[in-house]
Amino acid sequence: MKTILVTGGAGFIGSHFVRHILKSYEDYRVVNLDKLTYAGNPENLRDVEGDPRYAFVQGDICNSELVNHLAQRTDMVVNFAAESHVDRSIMGAEAFMHSNALGVYTLLDAARRHGVERFLQVSTDEVYGSLEEGEAPWTEEVCLDPRNPYSVAKASGDMMARAFAVTYGLPVVVTRASNNIGSFQYPEKRVPLFITNAIDDLPLPVYGQGGAVRDHLYVTDHCEAIDLVLHRGAAGEVYNVGGENEANGVEVTRKILNLLEKPEDLIQYVKDRLGHDMRYSLDSSKVKALGWTPKHDFENALRLTVEWYAANEAWWRKIKKSSGYRMYYQKQYGGR
Numbered sequence: 001m002k003t004i005l006v007t008g009g010a011g012f013i014g015s016h017f018v019r020h021i022l023k024s025y026e027d028y029r030v031v032n033l034d035k036l037t038y039a040g041n042p043e044n045l046r047d048v049e050g051d052p053r054y055a056f057v058q059g060d061i062c063n064s065e066l067v068n069h070l071a072q073r074t075d076m077v078v079n080f081a082a083e084s085h086v087d088r089s090i091m092g093a094e095a096f097m098h099s100n101a102l103g104v105y106t107l108l109d110a111a112r113r114h115g116v117e118r119f120l121q122v123s124t125d126e127v128y129g130s131l132e133e134g135e136a137p138w139t140e141e142v143c144l145d146p147r148n149p150y151s152v153a154k155a156s157g158d159m160m161a162r163a164f165a166v167t168y169g170l171p172v173v174v175t176r177a178s179n180n181i182g183s184f185q186y187p188e189k190r191v192p193l194f195i196t197n198a199i200d201d202l203p204l205p206v207y208g209q210g211g212a213v214r215d216h217l218y219v220t221d222h223c224e225a226i227d228l229v230l231h232r233g234a235a236g237e238v239y240n241v242g243g244e245n246e247a248n249g250v251e252v253t254r255k256i257l258n259l260l261e262k263p264e265d266l267i268q269y270v271k272d273r274l275g276h277d278m279r280y281s282l283d284s285s286k287v288k289a290l291g292w293t294p295k296h297d298f299e300n301a302l303r304l305t306v307e308w309y310a311a312n313e314a315w316w317r318k319i320k321k322s323s324g325y326r327m328y329y330q331k332q333y334g335g336r
């Protein structure tokens with residue numbers, strides 16, 4: 001049996017990855033270390049709770065004693081744990097520096113001390129900065145140019161991972177993915193926020209003129225890429241993971257409204273995000289050369305996502321009714 005320590009496994013992408021590993025490898029155990037911040041939700045993994053190959057530990061990746069204890073019995077680490085929402089990082093970035101920078105260091109150091117055979121850092125295309133229309137997609141070779149507090153903290157984690165690979169020869173790999181969509185995504189990110197608002201006939205707050213472009217990746221395609229890089233990626237290397245599904249804010253919003261048969265007058269243009277990155281685009285040839293290809297185009301990914309939120313109202317209504325969510329929503333959108 002091999003043991004994978006998955007951190008942040010109670011969040012959106014991490015919960016899909018835990019499920020993917022348990023389904024794909026009979027001889028793997030998964031230990032899920034998650035602090036259960038506002039974004040961590042044990043309900044995301046109800047279906048695997050009874051699996052004897054799965055264990056949950058509530059804790060912080062910055063807790064060196066705990067992380068070293070777990071690393072003793074770990075073959076591989078896959079680090080999803082992070083503060084992940086750009087708008088929250090603009091409100092205040094301390095928690096982002098804690099989890100996305102110091103947390104990565106704490107995990108890397110424990111992995112080194114205990115001879116972990118593979119460490120995968122889950123990162124983001126945001127570390128590359130922002131592209132203009134017509135500029136070529138980013139390859140893994142371009143210099144990092146993060147521009148918001150979230151992406152700066154993530155880039156710190158990437159750089160520390162690189163330092164551990166170069167300095168200590170730790171077998172680290174890094175993946176940098178584009179905007180994930182799918183089930184179990186906390187409804188603060190654009191796609192689940194707009195779907196759930198539209199279901200309730202509430203306004204969809206589009207930042208600025210809705211011209212910012214994002215690439216979209218279905219969450220299960222991302223998990224398959226991480227699995228491949230974990231097992232077949234070259235130590236010390238970075239792999240971009242993009243869906244080749246670029247769309248701007250207006251296009252994404254209209255598609256959501258069409259799928260739900262809701263009117264376009266739900267769109268409300270609001271004050272732009274500070275320092276808004278205008279375009280992300282990835283060249284994913286390197287991970288494709290390992291044998292990965294995304295199975296979902298944007299239409300299919302978005303349709304599956306809309307269908308899931310429409311069929312799982314209890315999951316998101318509980319979140320949207322909570323006082324923490326309502327306070328955040330008022331702070332973020334109240335004066336916009």
Ligand code: NAD
Nearest residue numbers: 008010011012013035036037039040060061081082084180
């Ligand atoms: P999420 O916010 O849904 O989940 C993050 C999880 O990490 C939560 O369960 C939370 O409780 C946990 N966590 C946070 N800080 C922790 C800490 N200090 N110790 C232990 N657990 C902690 O995030 P997500 O969207 O699933 O993103 C997962 C990872 O993927 C992040 O590292 C993010 O930067 C990266 N990423 C996300 C996307 C995306 O589109 N969502 C794209 C590319 C990369």
Ligand code: DAU
Nearest residue numbers: 084085086124125177178179188189190191205206207212
């Ligand atoms: O690209 C990968 C990144 O994608 C991940 O690293 C981040 O963790 C993840 O949150 C996501 O970041 P974005 O900032 O791109 O995602 P978000 O859903 O917050 O915003 C997507 C676009 O939609 C962006 O151009 C801002 C816009 N937007 C967002 C919100 C929340 C709106 O117009 N209105 C909104 O209310």
